[in-house]
Amino acid sequence: MSLRLKELVQYHGLFMLIFVLGIGGSFQYGFHISIMNSPSQFVKSFINDTWIHRYHLPITDNSLRLLWSFIVSSYCIGGLLGSLGSGYLASKYGKKRCHLYNNVIPIAAALLMGLSANAKSFEMILIARVLYGISAGFGINIHSQYAGEIADKKLRGFTNTSISIFVTTGKLTGQILGLREILGVESQWPLLLAFSGLWAIAQMVTLPFFPESPPYLLMEKEDKDGCTKAMKQLWGDRNHQKEIDEMLQEQASRRSGRSLTVLELLREPSLRWQRYILVTLTIALQLCGINAVYFYAIDVFKAAGFADKEIPYLTVGIGACECASVVLCSLVIDHFGRRLILLTGYACMILALGLLTLTISLQATFSWMPYCSVVLLFIYTLSFGIGAGGTSITINLEIFSQEARAAAVVILGVINWLGLTIIGLVFPFVVATMEQFCFLIFLFITAICGTFLYFYLPETKGKSWLQIRDDFNKYNFRDQHHTEDQSKTYSISTPF
Numbered sequence: 001m002s003l004r005l006k007e008l009v010q011y012h013g014l015f016m017l018i019f020v021l022g023i024g025g026s027f028q029y030g031f032h033i034s035i036m037n038s039p040s041q042f043v044k045s046f047i048n049d050t051w052i053h054r055y056h057l058p059i060t061d062n063s064l065r066l067l068w069s070f071i072v073s074s075y076c077i078g079g080l081l082g083s084l085g086s087g088y089l090a091s092k093y094g095k096k097r098c099h100l101y102n103n104v105i106p107i108a109a110a111l112l113m114g115l116s117a118n119a120k121s122f123e124m125i126l127i128a129r130v131l132y133g134i135s136a137g138f139g140i141n142i143h144s145q146y147a148g149e150i151a152d153k154k155l156r157g158f159t160n161t162s163i164s165i166f167v168t169t170g171k172l173t174g175q176i177l178g179l180r181e182i183l184g185v186e187s188q189w190p191l192l193l194a195f196s197g198l199w200a201i202a203q204m205v206t207l208p209f210f211p212e213s214p215p216y217l218l219m220e221k222e223d224k225d226g227c228t229k230a231m232k233q234l235w236g237d238r239n240h241q242k243e244i245d246e247m248l249q250e251q252a253s254r255r256s257g258r259s260l261t262v263l264e265l266l267r268e269p270s271l272r273w274q275r276y277i278l279v280t281l282t283i284a285l286q287l288c289g290i291n292a293v294y295f296y297a298i299d300v301f302k303a304a305g306f307a308d309k310e311i312p313y314l315t316v317g318i319g320a321c322e323c324a325s326v327v328l329c330s331l332v333i334d335h336f337g338r339r340l341i342l343l344t345g346y347a348c349m350i351l352a353l354g355l356l357t358l359t360i361s362l363q364a365t366f367s368w369m370p371y372c373s374v375v376l377l378f379i380y381t382l383s384f385g386i387g388a389g390g391t392s393i394t395i396n397l398e399i400f401s402q403e404a405r406a407a408a409v410v411i412l413g414v415i416n417w418l419g420l421t422i423i424g425l426v427f428p429f430v431v432a433t434m435e436q437f438c439f440l441i442f443l444f445i446t447a448i449c450g451t452f453l454y455f456y457l458p459e460t461k462g463k464s465w466l467q468i469r470d471d472f473n474k475y476n477f478r479d480q481h482h483t484e485d486q487s488k489t490y491s492i493s494t495p496f
Helices: 002-010 012-024 026-034 040-055 061-093 095-102 104-119 122-150 153-177 186-193 196-209 214-220 224-235 241-252 262-267 269-286 290-303 311-336 338-361 369-386 388-398 402-456 465-476 478-493
Strands: none
Touching: 012 026, 012 095, 012 122, 012 153, 012 196, 012 224, 026 122, 026 153, 026 196, 040 061, 040 122, 040 186, 061 095, 061 122, 061 402, 095 104, 095 122, 095 196, 104 122, 104 186, 104 196, 122 153, 122 214, 122 388, 122 402, 153 311, 153 388, 214 224, 214 241, 214 402, 224 241, 241 402, 241 465, 262 269, 262 402, 269 388, 269 402, 269 465, 290 311, 290 338, 290 369, 290 402, 311 338, 311 369, 311 388, 338 369, 338 388, 338 402, 369 388, 388 402, 465 478
């Protein structure tokens, strides 16, 4: 036990950098997903008051609905724009410098949000949401690349899972700050929506004390001394020649001396099945039903007899459950591996969704059925956090090399933001049409994705990228291997 503790102390620099990256990276993404729920009525009231002040007439319901939808969806539009630019800028300027400059955007957005009420301008809120989206889309991509490169192999799963930890922590923080006892009152909504500027300032002040990622220094800048110094700061003062040799082997296997573009990645035959895995994991993450569970939580809690004033705290409880389960995943992922945890999580989610459809359908028939639905909500959230929510990003980062990772993260970000936009537009109509039976759609999608991953996803725990590449080459060059096997068989059976 003391040996294990001493080993972890060596990585204190890594743990500190994980926190600094997270607070200005994926934390911001999660924070802005949840932060608009609490002050929505206050912002709508502000828009109406501003409209009356300008035009001496209240705004029509249709116009208010349209403006509000623009404000909400503009975050996803900004996120998509930020994701598209992250790969090129990270490859050219490095992850650290990109992170530092990116913090200027949410600080500017926070000022717009904070001053919007005094300026009587809902346009400032709209512009700020676009800026928040650009910063979040850019930041979570850079954070993912940075985290994927700073971890020692033994802690790679934990480090990559920390991306998901900060997403869920950001969601939970937004829910907590939105409670009426804190900032969830009408007079405080500008401060609530401007709060993310604080996280940006925190990262801007602390990140300069940490190094650029070791692989970037060695493989992109050819700075071996800087790479060695960075590894000693992050992984402890010991001999890191083995890790350097692995990086040099990976660099020697490159097809070019630079990072791949998105188009080059999409055309590269040796990365075909890695792309399939990335798309499958990202689609499953977006369409597994977590948004539907949060949406139905309020109705389920009401049916169980909880008072309206108690429901926000129960919703926070679901957020806390998701956050705790992702933390649990980060602690066990390097022991049990990615594949086992992911597939077990999918199986539990499928079971919970099926039972949840049944219990919600029967909650008017049996008085005790709503309590079963409440339990299933928490079981599903726990399964999502420890499974898909905690492992998907980790796997996506590990299956791509340093050369292809920036482009892969761009593709991941684009699918993620498009998924959020589509869900925001389509999901209300799906719920209105199918009600609780919408869970069956998510169950079906999760089952298909889980089956595909069961057959084609290799374990990545403890493997170098070259070993992971060899696992995928069995599929990428299956026809070639098949031809070689036939040739070997023929040569053995026909000696002449």
